[in-house]
Amino acid sequence: MAKIVLRSDSDEIKDIHVIFLHGLGGDANGTWLKNGSKDEAWPIWLAKDNCDLNIWTVEYDAPKLKFNSSGMGIPDLAINIFEHILRVSELAEGEIIFVCHSLGGLITKQILRIANDQTDREEAQKFLGRVSGVAFLGTPHLGADIATHGHNIIAKGLLRCLTFKQPSIVAASLSRNDPNLRELNTWYRGWCQHKAIRHLILTETEKMFGIITVVKPDSSDPGIAGVRAIPIAVSHENICKPNDKNDEIYTHIKGFISQKKREFHELWINSRFYNDTNSWEGYSNWANCPHGTSGEYFFDEQVRLLDSSSNNNEGHKGLDGLSLIRGKLLGKKASIRLVGLSGVGKTRFVQALFDERIGENPLPHRAVFYTDMANTPTPTPQALAEKIAGEGRKAVLIIDNCPPDLHRSLTTLCSVESSNTNLLTVEYDLREDQPEQTEVFSLEPSSIELIEKILNARYQHLGQQNSRTISEFSGGNSRIALALAETIGKDENISSLRDEELFRRLFYQRHTNEKSLEKAAQYLSLVYSFQINSDKLYSDDITFLSNLSEIPSKTMFESAIELKRRNLVQQRSKWMAVLPHPIANRLAKYALENISSAIISSNFNESTNERLLKSFSRRLGYLPQCEEAKIIVNDWLSENGLLYKLYTKGKSKLAWILLNNVAPISTKEALFHIEALAKQPEFCTRKNKQFTEITRDYGVNS
Missing domain, CATH: 3.40.50.1820 (Alpha/Beta hydrolase fold, catalytic domain)
Structure with a gap:
């Protein structure tokens, strides 16, 4: 024996x-x-x-x-x-x-x-x-x-x-x-x-x-x-x-x-x-910093972290916000949602939670499981969470680019009696409802001074004037600042350029203005997200946008890939989106200025793919200062507009989703539209499948 x-x-x-x-x-x-x-x-x-x-x-x-x-x-x-x-x-x-x-x-x-x-x-x-x-x-x-x-x-x-x-x-x-x-x-x-x-x-x-x-x-x-x-x-x-x-x-x-x-x-x-795994990491350089985990994390003296789930409207400065999140994740069964615009440094903030050089009580490296949903991890986060929580293992589960539904599912799994697992998810969408049993924190854009520090650390050839110009243009968004800094050559001075010229430089390649790339970016920005890969030669989304823009599908596809290389497009599995939003919104505005209303109507109608309609309507909702967007929305809300046609075809759920997305553009017209609908029998009763959304969002009483 x-x-x-x-x-x-x-x-x-x-x-x-x-x-x-x-x-x-x-x-x-x-x-x-x-x-x-x-x-x-x-x-x-x-x-x-x-x-x-x-x-x-x-x-x-x-x-x-x-x-x-x-x-x-x-x-x-x-x-x-x-x-x-x-x-x-x-x-x-x-x-x-x-x-x-x-x-x-x-x-x-x-x-x-x-x-x-x-x-x-x-x-x-x-x-x-x-x-x-x-x-x-x-x-x-x-x-x-x-x-x-x-x-x-x-x-x-x-x-x-x-x-x-x-x-x-x-x-x-x-x-x-x-x-x-x-x-x-x-x-x-x-x-x-x-x-x-x-x-x-x-x-x-x-x-x-x-x-x-x-x-x-x-x-x-x-x-x-x-x-x-x-x-x-x-x-x-x-x-x-x-x-x-x-x-x-x-x-x-x-x-x-x-x-x-x-x-x-x-x-x-x-x-x-059993070794059937990919795209899961322990503590490492999640944010792809040039100097890895040894790189310095710069703190901001202004308020950066807002607690969306409490009555505290003052927010927290750099180190205070970091310490607050650390404290919650050192507890038990915490469920935290970190949101913010693309490019404000959410993943870098999460990485800093584990940095032993910063503040007190860093999170332990040993018990962290990180993945980015853009990489299609195996096992799924749900399967991993269920196993960790079931064993009662003390751990922190971090899911980057995590959709709202997945967050809700993980919160439930990490809240079982045996669980000793804390959850932190990261997402760029600010418009979702607050999930139950979740503390939601919003990371705000950086100060101009902080962006300058980051630029000076990475691009020593820029000089003070260029760094200040880029920082002010970026609006506190590090992704925009870094993308622009990549276009600046040695001994080049851009301090005298206007914002419009700086924006165009994002599509330069060392002084070469790539008009075709900028035009493709404009049309790709018309939708909130688009499918890049499919079983076909090119996805239906790429083909649709190609037809709309009269840009060949091959060129549209290659442009999306090039924009990703420049960090102006992010990818999650087969989906892509032009980000950060300030860039995408500006590009979409330019696109709408150059497209006739007749072309928009003929391409975005009751026969258009529902997902593309939703995606386009979400983009319109981000363009309150765009006159062309207002014209489109008002046309949709008119008596014989797109929304009425959808109601006629029995697609009331889709119509209501579009209405919610575009309402911020033309609030008055949206209310008139709802008032007209309310005259219909049973519209404001529970027999209407959208009753809950109506009463919650617009306060209509039956």
């Missing part, structure tokens, strides 16, 4: 478990003594040199000879040891690295195969997802000649006569070119290619007792793609016994174990979702 013993300090269980498996005829103590010592176990050196390690040894019965044919072979030993590992509570979490001598390497491979085959056993799959490395020290992957000799009839008879013993079952299974060993090695080579498992392979080059090489080079190298076996000038019994800390055996193993460990979030997700 196997026995697993913790050899390092048991007072505090660390993040990484190193498990040592001895070989044939070895034991958990003697195998791992330094060369020439009777009591000094060298694996303990590792724990002293690396404070993140727990050192474990496995004791199991693997004699070379036995009086009878009883005992366990490799598969049975692997099952026995594997079940013991799963029963050790201290081994239930954390990264696992195996260090194996000889037979121990074969048993480790068999353990991993057993775990892999138990696809329906959750604890087996969790274990498999946490294994990050295997070190093979003189492992006979294809068997050993010395074991083959034990099968010889004469040798067996001689052993019987001299010792009354015969090779044990496990010893007999190590015969050279044993088909079971070959098959196991073939499986392992293919399996590990698709796993995030590192390998170290040390091979012996000296003969044992000067007589025989126990494991020859072709057997000690398993042939793993991309991994080169390292020959060591020792014999088989000494390849696991370094002389001291300078011995190459120890330095190789220490270096292997000390390589960059897997992040906690990666280890945890992979162990729960």
Whole structure:
């Protein structure tokens, strides 16, 4: 029966478990003594040199000879040891690295195969997802000649006569070119290619007792793609016994174990979702700062964070706002929604919550799970939240570009009784209702002085005049400021340019005014968002906007991609949007000025795709100072306008959505429109499906 013993300090269980498996005829103590010592176990050196390690040894019965044919072979030993590992509570979490001598390497491979085959056993799959490395020290992957000799009839008879013993079952299974060993090695080579498992392979080059090489080079190298076996000038019994800390055996193993460990979030997700994961991160450079997480976070002396869910209208300055959010996320079951216009620095603010150099009580790095919905993460945030909350794990779940419906779903999942998970979602849409059980905070644009600091830190060639000009033009939006700064050459002065000229420069490429790019951007801005990818050559949205603008679909598509490169378009999965909104609104205004009302009417009508109609109406709602937008809205609200046509076709829900979106443009006409509708029977009663929205938004009483 196997026995697993913790050899390092048991007072505090660390993040990484190193498990040592001895070989044939070895034991958990003697195998791992330094060369020439009777009591000094060298694996303990590792724990002293690396404070993140727990050192474990496995004791199991693997004699070379036995009086009878009883005992366990490799598969049975692997099952026995594997079940013991799963029963050790201290081994239930954390990264696992195996260090194996000889037979121990074969048993480790068999353990991993057993775990892999138990696809329906959750604890087996969790274990498999946490294994990050295997070190093979003189492992006979294809068997050993010395074991083959034990099968010889004469040798067996001689052993019987001299010792009354015969090779044990496990010893007999190590015969050279044993088909079971070959098959196991073939499986392992293919399996590990698709796993995030590192390998170290040390091979012996000296003969044992000067007589025989126990494991020859072709057997000690398993042939793993991309991994080169390292020959060591020792014999088989000494390849696991370094002389001291300078011995190459120890330095190789220490270096292997000390390589960059897997992040906690990666280890945890992979162990729960069986490596079917992507686009999840621990604490890292989420905001894509030029200097990574080491870059300085600049604070603003003006109010930047507003609490939309309280009566506090004064707001909070830079560090005060950061400390407030930290405090809430250090509590339990917090649900926070951070909103603000694109480009005001929301993701950078979230990253700063974990920065230990800033203020007090930074959020811990270890327990954060971050994703951006634009990257289509796997597993889904709902699946991850359900698993984390169900386990009661203390964690912070951060979802960037998170739609309102997803936030509501995650809030529910993170609020279950067993949950110890806090939720923080980020979104640029300011027009949504406040979700229940949620504290909503709005991040306001930066001050001119703060934008100047950011520009001077990133673009030292700009100079004070250029930095001030760009900062004032940006209106506190860092994305606009950075996009404009990219167009400024060395020794160029833009301080005398008007706002209109500065705006046009966003579409320059080093002094070249790209008219076609600006025109495409104008038409792409007419809709709040558009689909960029589809199964077709070009998406229906791109084709629609191409027809509207008379710009070829190929050019429209390429323009959208180029605008994304310039940070003037953001993408979420297959959807894109021209952002920040001040840029998109200005572009849309230019587009409407250049399109006749007849073209608008013929393209945006009762037969137009509903999603595009909604998207166009949302953009119109952002253009209160645009006369062309008012003309369109007034036409929609007229007696024979678009909204009446939609009502006639039974599309009252769509009509009401459009009305809500465009009402800020022509409030008086919108109210007249509602007044006319109210004269219809049952319009202001609960039989009307939009009754709740009517009474909530406009205060109409039945």
